[in-house]
Amino acid sequence: MSHTAHIRSHRKPRRNASRIAMRAGVAGGVLSTLAVASASASASAAESETTQTMELPTLTADLAAQVAQSAEATQQAAADYELQAERDAAAAKAAKQAEANLAEAKKKAAEAKKKAEEAARKEAAERASRSAARPTLTATTSSAPAATHTSTATGSAAAVISFVKAQLGDAYVSGGTGPNSWDCSGLVQAAFRQVGVDLPRVSQSQSTAGTQVSLSSLQPGDILYWGSAGSAYHVAVYVGDGMFVGAQNPSSGVVEKPLSYDPPSGAVRVL
Template identity: 65%
Template sequence: MSHTAHIPSHRKPRPQRTTKLRAGVAGGVLSTLAVAGTTGAAHAAEPVTETIEMPTLTTELATKVAATADATQQAADTYQLQAEQDAAAAQAAKDAKKAKAKAEAKEKAEKAAKKRAAEERAARSAERTTLSASGSSASASAQSVAPASGSVGTVISFLKAQLGDAYVMGASGPNAWDCSSLVQAAFKQAGVDLPRVSQDQSVAGTPVSLSNVQVGDILYWGGAGSAYHVGVYVGNGQYLDAANPSKGVVIQDLSGYPASGAVRVL
């Protein structure tokens, strides 16, 4: 036995609070866990009762939807139709404007052409020599040709260039002619297309009286539309023609062989 066993210890006894506190803390934690577990279990056990109600497609609602779709389609069709009508109207206006401009240009050209034609006729009339009423004056000036200008001058110049050529029925130049082919070729030089035969040439222009015949007028023998011979008046009571096989192309005096009528094409 220790020699100190009988000596009472002076150490104070260790308080037990720490053990109790720890036990309390542990109990609190366990209590908290228990409560949490109970709450979680309670929530886990509760069924979900919230539902989402979807609208029911009733007949009335379907009708309204269809009506809305029809109205939308009708509006689209109306818009498209209006767009097409606007485009057609714009194109029509454009075409009308173009047609108007074309018509105005044509009218202007026609007026200019008429003015030029009138001026040419006036110039030809001023320079032509009318048929003399005196047979003696015509005889005195035999084989003379009145001056001509412009298109008429072209015709007369061509005819004079053929003087002395042969007459051959059906021939059309350049060194032999019949009466109508010579007249046709002469006027072609001035840009005038005449028919080929005498009958048609006798009605190809404007009829004029023999008392008013002018240089370049076509003379014919026989009836209008049934003529059998043609020539061209060259002034001073004379005409130039492809007469016959014995004469060929010559200038002759009207007093010796009066024409039946005359037409004017220039």
């Protein structure tokens, strides 16, 4: 027998192989689980980061669209405000112009009324003056021999009388020189122009244009005047038989009247 046969071995007893294998498997499983969990966490983090990264451009594009829409709305509001301001300014200008036009129209109407009133007063004064002179003239003409009033016109006088009678019924217009409206001196001037006599334009000058003749020796074609020579306010043409033709006033126009209707102050002869 060996001398070591009864000596107990100092080596540790070997563990059971199956238990070691099981523990190794458990450890491997734990590690695998940890690895999977870690990989899953990494994948989740990566996906989250990717999601955030992918969503960021979308949010930025939406924000840019909102900003652009807001800017467009602001620009439109500014344009609308500017347009309204222009309309308000135009309306104010139009109202101001209308007010100025109304004031001007009122002013012109007042001036026209004043002129009409002055013309009416002047005509009334002229009629009063004619009425005052009528008794003296009537006495003068009635005492004159009838033979001195030549009734038959010849030559240039006949042409003048024919012209003024052709205008009977035409309107009286202050400053009128024909062909369808006249004032007193405009008609006389046009009549004598037919026979080559160039008379002054106004009655004051026409009353001194020829030779003064008495009312008792009138001849057809003589120029009658009312007022004094050189300051006459009305003229007409004597047409014979105690009648005259003249542009009287706006209400009667060009008429033929007897001398007694409105006795003249004097007469001149240019033919």
